Amino acid sequence: MSDEVILTVKDVSVSFGEKKVIDSVNFELQKNENLAILGPNGAGKTTLFKALLGLVPYDGEITWGKDVKLSYLPSQGFLQDAKNLPLTVMDFFALKNISIDKVKDMLHNVGLHDDVLYKNFTTLSTGQFQRMLIAWTLVDDANVILFDEPISGIDIEGQKVIYDLLHKFWQEKKLTILMISHDLNIVWEHANRVLCLGSGHTCFGAPHAVLTPEALEDIYGTGIKFYEHKHK
Amino acid sequence: MSIFDIHFLFVIIMSAFIGGAAGYLGSLMLTKKMALVGGAFGHLALPGIALALLYGFDVSLGAIIFLIIGMLLMYFLKKKSNLSMEVLSAVVFTSSLSIAWIFLPEKNAPALIGDVSHISWNAIIISIILSIVVIIITKYIVKPIMLISFSEDISKTLGININKYNFLFLASIVLVTALGVRIIGGLMTVALIAIPAATSRNMNQHLSSYTILALLFGAVSAGVGVYMSSLTTLPPGSLIVIVSTIFFVGSLFFKNK
Numbered sequence: 492m493s494d495e496v497i498l499t500v501k502d503v504s505v506s507f508g509e510k511k512v513i514d515s516v517n518f519e520l521q522k523n524e525n526l527a528i529l530g531p532n533g534a535g536k537t538t539l540f541k542a543l544l545g546l547v548p549y550d551g552e553i554t555w556g557k558d559v560k561l562s563y564l565p566s567q568g569f570l571q572d573a574k575n576l577p578l579t580v581m582d583f584f585a586l587k588n589i590s591i592d593k594v595k596d597m598l599h600n601v602g603l604h605d606d607v608l609y610k611n612f613t614t615l616s617t618g619q620f621q622r623m624l625i626a627w628t629l630v631d632d633a634n635v636i637l638f639d640e641p642i643s644g645i646d647i648e649g650q651k652v653i654y655d656l657l658h659k660f661w662q663e664k665k666l667t668i669l670m671i672s673h674d675l676n677i678v679w680e681h682a683n684r685v686l687c688l689g690s691g692h693t694c695f696g697a698p699h700a701v702l703t704p705e706a707l708e709d710i711y712g713t714g715i716k717f718y719e720h721k722h723k
Numbered sequence: 724m725s726i727f728d729i730h731f732l733f734v735i736i737m738s739a740f741i742g743g744a745a746g747y748l749g750s751l752m753l754t755k756k757m758a759l760v761g762g763a764f765g766h767l768a769l770p771g772i773a774l775a776l777l778y779g780f781d782v783s784l785g786a787i788i789f790l791i792i793g794m795l796l797m798y799f800l801k802k803k804s805n806l807s808m809e810v811l812s813a814v815v816f817t818s819s820l821s822i823a824w825i826f827l828p829e830k831n832a833p834a835l836i837g838d839v840s841h842i843s844w845n846a847i848i849i850s851i852i853l854s855i856v857v858i859i860i861t862k863y864i865v866k867p868i869m870l871i872s873f874s875e876d877i878s879k880t881l882g883i884n885i886n887k888y889n890f891l892f893l894a895s896i897v898l899v900t901a902l903g904v905r906i907i908g909g910l911m912t913v914a915l916i917a918i919p920a921a922t923s924r925n926m927n928q929h930l931s932s933y934t935i936l937a938l939l940f941g942a943v944s945a946g947v948g949v950y951m952s953s954l955t956t957l958p959p960g961s962l963i964v965i966v967s968t969i970f971f972v973g974s975l976f977f978k979n980k
Contacts, residue, residue, distance in 0.1 A: 544880050563880045573873050576754055582930040586870050587881075611928035 495522040496556060497635065497667050498543075503551035505538050512538045515551065518686055518695045522556070525661055525668045527682035527698075529675075531711050534688040536671045537565075540637050543669070555635075562633030564624060574612045580623055581608045589630050597626040601656055625653060629660060636660075638670040654681060675702070730847075731953060734839050737847045739946035740854035741902045742963065746919030746941020748861045748899050750934040751892065753924060755872050758917035764900040765912025766816040767793035769823035769835075772909050777826060781846055786909070787901040793819060794897070823909070837908040837960030839949055850902055857902075858938070860895045864888050865934060906945060907960040918967040919944060925974040940970050 498520040505513040513535040520526055528536050542549040544563055555561075584594045595605055601622040607615065615623065628636065638657075658681060660666055672678055678685060678698060685701045687694045689710035694701045752758050768786035775785030793815055800811050867888045870878045878885055903915045919940035927933045948963030955962075 541876065544876070546876055546879055561880060563877055565874055565876050572756075576869060576872060577750075577924060577928060577933045578869065578930050579928065582869075583873075585930075586866050586873075613928070 496520070497522045497524075497559060498556065499552070499554040500543075501552040501554075503539075503542060503549050503553060505535065505542050505547055505549045513542070513549075513688070516686075516688070516693060518684075520667065520669075520684065522667055523661070523665045524684050525682050526670070526684040526686060527678040528669065528671045528686045528688065529673075529678065529710065530688035534710075536688055537639055539688065540565075540639055540669070540671065544637065559635050560631075560633045561635050561637065562628045562631070563637045563639075564628045565639050574615070574620060576612055579609055579611050580615070583612070583623075583627060584630065587627070587631055593630060594626075597630045598623070600660075601626040621653065622656075625656065629664075633666075634664070635667045636669070638668065657681070675707075678702070730844070733844075733847050734842055735946050735949050737842070737850045737854075738839065738906045738949040738959070738963075739942040740851045741899070741906055742915060742919070742945025742948075743938045743942030744854040744857040744861070745899045745903050745915035745945075746923075747858055747934060747938035748895050749916035749920040749941065750923060750937035751861060751865065751868050752896070752916055753920040754869065755892075757896075758920070759913060760812070761896065761900065761916035762911075762913025763812045763816045764790060764896060765904060765909045766820045766823075768900055768904050768912075769909040770819050770826060772904055773823045773826040783846070783850070783901045783905050786904045787897065789819065790897045790900060794893075835908045835910045835960075836958040837904075837906050837963070839906055839952070839959050842905070846905075850905065853898055853902055857895050857899050860891055861934075864891050864895075865930070868892055869930070906949060907963050908958075911960055911964055914964040914967060915941060915945070918964070918971055922967065922971040922974040925971070926977050940967065944970060 496519055500516055500518050502515045502517060503513060504511060504515050516539065518526075528539065530536050538547065540563070541547040543553060544561060545553075580598075581591075581594070594608070598605065598607065603619060603622055603626070607619060607623065612620065628638075636657075654677060657668065657670075661668055661681075670682070672682075679702075682698055685694070685696065685698045687701065687706070687710045694706060694710075749758065749761065752761060768790050771785030771787070771789030772782045773785075774789075775782045797808070797811055797815055800806070800815070801808065804811070867878070867883050870881065870883060871885055871888060875885060899916070900912055903912045907915055920937040922940045923933050923936035927936055944967035945963050948966045949959045951957070951962045951966070952959040
């Protein structure tokens with residue numbers, strides 16, 4: 492891990508009208524770190540992402556390191572609509588003007604076969620679509636990836652594949668990863684930094700230092716129930 | 724009127740260009756789930772068509788003036804009221820339809836279902852040029868609009884100027900509606916936009932062939948519809964819709980995976 496600071500967030504707040512969605516968040520990220528952002532619904536996780544990407548106005552300071560190339564995979568709520576677009580996988584990569592060899596490479600990297608190239612979105616399974624999206628997100632040599640709930644819509648096995656892939660890319664390409672996750676197992680396994688947003692409680696640090704039972708209860712109200720919900 | 728009449732030949736060519744432009748642009752509107760907006764736009768244009776017929780100026784000119792006024796009004800209402808675009812459409816479009824009805828000169832079905840019998844050479848040439856402009860703009864915005872339809876947030880992250888492309892898209896819709904009312908009238912404009920794209924979507928899943936086929940279906944439907952209306956006494960608007968609907972039904976049997 493290098494000591495190069497890649498992101499500094501200083502006193503960042505975001506308001507929509509009267510409502511303050513994020514209240515003075517501070518943290519700093521080094522290159523090649525893997526940050527998990529935790530918090531209950533409505534804690535402003537996605538909004539923080541949008542502020543980091545410059546998609547919403549904010550107060551405070553967000554400073555990205557030089558030579559940063561961001562890529563964003565938003566929350567999966569939009570997938571149902573996206574899957575109806577009249578695009579083949581090839582068309583979709585063509586929107587980014589990527590060479591065919593590179594596309595094939597990337598597809599292999601996420602465990603897809605060449606023949607999906609000519610398949611239409613509507614004929615891909617959800618799992619295939621999700622892998623394809625991850626390939627698409629990573630294909631243009633981004634070095635910082637923002638993943639919003641990347642696990643939804645994938646079967647357990649597919650989920651493992653995706654996270655192993657992320658882990659692989661994280662190591663091989665020295666990616667910096669920021670992910671919004673609801674799954675504490677994933678956080679324990681993959682993240683080396685945790686930022687929690689919650690009602691009045693923000694924390695930042697290494698997972699073992701931050702994710703104490705008391706802290707979880709603080710963030711979610713009832714930490715134990717959270718576990719039960721996730722694994723039903 | 725015969726097909727050998729050079730003026731009428733150009734009317735058919737013009738119709739094919741307008742139909743093609745509408746079909747091509749329609750293929751984008753379908754993916755943005757905006758097909759019905761095209762119909763609403765046609766209604767919005769109706770008072771303009773009515774006034775154009777009343778005072779004897781060009782219907783497309785009348786249409787475009789009212790389209791612009793209507794859209795500014797929508798924009799203003801949206802800012803003032805916080806209501807959804809859908810509800811506002813219902814308000815603005817039905818009121819423009821009723822205003823049109825009051826102003827429409829007697830016996831003016833042409834405003835509603837199209838009329839190609841008295842088109843000047845100037846109007847033909849300008850319509851063809853503007854149709855080509857719409858086709859060029861559409862070609863230019865296909866990829867960015869696809870990305871924007873996929874995800875606005877990702878598009879912004881990739882540095883795509885969403886406002887610019889949405890504006891070009893909207894301007895093309897206005898233009899193609901104003902051209903479309905000439906051959907199909909203000910009531911069924913949506914057919915020019917939606918049916919060829921739907922037909923193509925049935926048959927094709929590949930982006931470039933999908934958009935090109937929509938253009939071709941639009942062009943052929945409009946050309947054939949207008950030609951057939953010269954052989955009969957039936958209005959071109961109805962015939963264009965019927966021809967493109969026949970293509971649509973046919974496409975159901977040519978589904979390709």
